[in-house]
Amino acid sequence: MSLASTSFSQFEGAKPPYTASFMRQASQYRPRTYRTRAVIFSAIIFFSALWYFAPSSKPSESDYWKEFPSDHPFSKRPEDAQVALPPKLGTAANESLPHDPEHVHPHLHLLVPTTKGTRGSCRTVTSAMILGYPPPTLIGYGHRKPGATELELTVDRITRIRDYLKNKRNVKDHDFVLIVDAQDTFFQLPPRILVERFQNIVRGNNERFKRKYGYAAVEKPDGSRPELIQKYSQRVLFGASKLCYHALKDDPGCVTVPESTLPPDVYGWKTDTHPDGHLNRPRWLNPGAVIGQAADLRIIYDEVLRLMAQRHTSHSDYQALTQMFGRQEVIRELERLRTVNKAKEWVYGLLGISDAMEIEAISVRLEAGHRYEYGIGVDYESQLFFNQILSRNDLEWIKFSNITTTSHLQGQFGVPREHRLLLPEDIAALPDPFDQTSPSTERSAAPSFNSTLDNISHTEQHLWSNVSLATNPHSASVPVLLHLNGDPKLRNAWWEKMWFFPSARALLRRYVRSAHDLDTAQSALLGGQDWWDMRGGRGGLWTDDENWVTISEVCQGQERDLFDDDLGPWGKENGDPDAPVYNQFGNLIKGKATEEEAAKKKKEKEEEREKKNKKKE
Numbered sequence: 001m002s003l004a005s006t007s008f009s010q011f012e013g014a015k016p017p018y019t020a021s022f023m024r025q026a027s028q029y030r031p032r033t034y035r036t037r038a039v040i041f042s043a044i045i046f047f048s049a050l051w052y053f054a055p056s057s058k059p060s061e062s063d064y065w066k067e068f069p070s071d072h073p074f075s076k077r078p079e080d081a082q083v084a085l086p087p088k089l090g091t092a093a094n095e096s097l098p099h100d101p102e103h104v105h106p107h108l109h110l111l112v113p114t115t116k117g118t119r120g121s122c123r124t125v126t127s128a129m130i131l132g133y134p135p136p137t138l139i140g141y142g143h144r145k146p147g148a149t150e151l152e153l154t155v156d157r158i159t160r161i162r163d164y165l166k167n168k169r170n171v172k173d174h175d176f177v178l179i180v181d182a183q184d185t186f187f188q189l190p191p192r193i194l195v196e197r198f199q200n201i202v203r204g205n206n207e208r209f210k211r212k213y214g215y216a217a218v219e220k221p222d223g224s225r226p227e228l229i230q231k232y233s234q235r236v237l238f239g240a241s242k243l244c245y246h247a248l249k250d251d252p253g254c255v256t257v258p259e260s261t262l263p264p265d266v267y268g269w270k271t272d273t274h275p276d277g278h279l280n281r282p283r284w285l286n287p288g289a290v291i292g293q294a295a296d297l298r299i300i301y302d303e304v305l306r307l308m309a310q311r312h313t314s315h316s317d318y319q320a321l322t323q324m325f326g327r328q329e330v331i332r333e334l335e336r337l338r339t340v341n342k343a344k345e346w347v348y349g350l351l352g353i354s355d356a357m358e359i360e361a362i363s364v365r366l367e368a369g370h371r372y373e374y375g376i377g378v379d380y381e382s383q384l385f386f387n388q389i390l391s392r393n394d395l396e397w398i399k400f401s402n403i404t405t406t407s408h409l410q411g412q413f414g415v416p417r418e419h420r421l422l423l424p425e426d427i428a429a430l431p432d433p434f435d436q437t438s439p440s441t442e443r444s445a446a447p448s449f450n451s452t453l454d455n456i457s458h459t460e461q462h463l464w465s466n467v468s469l470a471t472n473p474h475s476a477s478v479p480v481l482l483h484l485n486g487d488p489k490l491r492n493a494w495w496e497k498m499w500f501f502p503s504a505r506a507l508l509r510r511y512v513r514s515a516h517d518l519d520t521a522q523s524a525l526l527g528g529q530d531w532w533d534m535r536g537g538r539g540g541l542w543t544d545d546e547n548w549v550t551i552s553e554v555c556q557g558q559e560r561d562l563f564d565d566d567l568g569p570w571g572k573e574n575g576d577p578d579a580p581v582y583n584q585f586g587n588l589i590k591g592k593a594t595e596e597e598a599a600k601k602k603k604e605k606e607e608e609r610e611k612k613n614k615k616k617e
């Protein structure tokens with residue numbers, strides 16, 4: 001078989017063998033014309049006979065799995081991690097606090113890149129706290145760079161994330177890390193659901209990958225029998241979007257990525273074909289939220305920085321990650337085509353159930369010997385992350401206890417029966433939504449209890465089925481978090497629809513109070529809950545340079561947008577007993593202030609007096 005010279009240009013820069021073998025397979029067995037059912041049927045019989053005789057791979061072809069390093073450097077898998085989830089609350093306290101210096105169980109880290117407290121970032125961190133997440137780590141907080149270009153800011157942000165992941169003292173390879181966009185993320189469900197769903201999705205996909213891609217034999221250094229390992233696996237999940245990165249139309253990141261797992265008619269007969277994209281099934285990567293183990297994310301962000309350093313290829317992390325996802329899929333597909341049973345593939349192609357992915361229309365440059373395998377996948381059914389862009393109509397606020405509403409929506413959205421609109425079982429198994437953080441047993445725990453401020457009144461709603469949950473009826477999923485990257489005008493309205501909003505201040509006070517609680521301190525150390533951030537502390541935030549900042553420091557002035565309850569500034573609801581009071585000469589007479597503050601105040605007062613004196617004159 002001869003190769004047209006144009007074929008090579010498709011894989012510009014690749015070594016000819018990759019191009020040659022791939023083109024041969026791709027073109028030889030693809031049906032080109034429409035065939036009648038009869039022909040298909042005879043073909044099935046004919047090829048069924050050939051099934052077992054077709055060679056599955058030709059030894060002369062290059063092995064893409066080996067040519068492009070694909071064996072993962074971090075051999076542990078996220079779905080196998082023994083995550084100790086928070087115990088059901090109310091268990092008896094145990095006074096002895098064993099230490100976990102070895103850090104044997106994975107912890108969860110929540111990274112929120114933001115240089116200052118804004119309305120968006122304060123909503124992100126307070127919703128996380130209300131749901132009992134470990135204290136968020138603000139990336140780049142206090143490091144504003146006025147005058148820096150967009151590219152410089154992105155590089156700084158990604159470098160800080162990567163450096164945090166490399167900080168061996170706090171972050172172990174097997175720790176789970178969740179990174180979210182600071183400005184437009186609302187948490188809806190507790191961390192337990194996040195981690196369990198992540199592990200379940202990855203476990204399911206990896207079972208599929210065993211069948212789809214098979215195994216590779218790895219030589220042992222000691223010369224014993226080679227070990228069989230699964231060729232490709234999924235290790236990190238990003239959010240899925242209906243839209244691909246705009247500047248990459250013909251890139252594998254937009255063309256070669258797998259199809260959604262949602263049914264092909266999930267949005268009706270125009271699914272995937274409506275020109276404005278809002279009926280697309282989400283399948284493209286969105287970098288706004290990602291979860292994975294630290295070791296896996298580290299090599300991803302190393303590569304993002306490498307790509308961004310080659311300025312001409314990538315201007316943003318979004319672009320770089322899209323390219324990485326696409327190239328990963330190209331190599332996987334080339335390797336699959338190399339080893340697949342050709343007869344089977346051909347028949348599956350006719351039946352329309354082939355795993356084949358689009359790799360003919362793309363133009364991609366592959367560097368020999370470079371790693372393209374990162375275990376990247378996306379969350380097609382918004383179990384974890386809901387991306388709002390082009391999807392605002394895919395979200396309904398549902399009280400699952402109201403059967404009238406759910407059956408109405410079931411009909412309206414044409415949800416198939418196997419996807420009944422029921423409260424997901426993992427949520428139904430959770431304790432009371434208003435009990436996500438353990439109540440303090442210490443009477444003295446600050447902030448002190450106040451029946452107005454701590455009024456969590458909605459007693460008749462203390463069930464997950466009785467609070468309004470943002471739900472994607474198309475996939476019958478209740479996402480763990482919402483990424484509001486669509487219309488910014490919707491952010492205020494949606495925030496007020498979040499189930500915790502009416503009690504947000506009371507729930508946040510409860511979370512802060514649990515900081516000093518024996519239960520929490522203990523579960524942070526015991527097997528029970530030791531995936532908490534081990535640096536300890538609640539009610540505040542860490543920065544990536546290891547400073548501890550309080551919520552009031554970061555979110556002062558945002559109370560109206562967070563709580564809308566006219567109860568005053570956070571932490572000063574009852575007036576502030578420690579607020580410094582100065583006399584007319586600027587001397588501190590009550591409360592606390594640092595020397596600098598006192599000196600500043602003194603100067604201010606002096607200036608004030610001078611001004612007054614001048615006026616009098």
Ligand SMILES: *[C@@H]1O[C@H](CO)[C@@H](O)[C@H](O)[C@H]1NC(C)=O
Nearest residue numbers: 092093094095096097098526
């Ligand atoms: C507390 O925990 C320790 C170690 O896990 C155990 O040996 C002890 O029996 C526990 N005590 C109570 C009262 O549960």
Ligand SMILES: *[C@@H]1O[C@H](CO)[C@@H](O)[C@H](O)[C@H]1NC(C)=O
Nearest residue numbers: 399401402403404405406408
């Ligand atoms: C259920 O929802 C419908 C429509 O939203 C509403 O009219 C009805 O009162 C609700 N039923 C209950 C029991 O809350």
Ligand SMILES: *[C@@H]1O[C@H](CO)[C@@H](O)[C@H](O)[C@H]1NC(C)=O
Nearest residue numbers: 451452453454455456457458
């Ligand atoms: C708590 O709030 C509810 C309604 O918002 C109100 O009816 C109730 O009296 C409040 N309780 C206290 C102790 O303030």
Ligand SMILES: *[C@@H]1O[C@H](CO)[C@@H](O)[C@H](O)[C@H]1NC(C)=O
Nearest residue numbers: 401459460461462463465466
């Ligand atoms: C759910 O809420 C409704 C009113 O919003 C109340 O009538 C009903 O009793 C609640 N159901 C449960 C089981 O608490």
Ligand SMILES: *[C@@H]1O[C@H](CO)[C@@H](O)[C@H](O)[C@H]1NC(C)=O
Nearest residue numbers: 450451452453567568573574
């Ligand atoms: C509780 O908080 C309210 C609102 O800030 C305040 O008016 C009231 O004095 C407080 N009560 C106590 C006992 O501190």
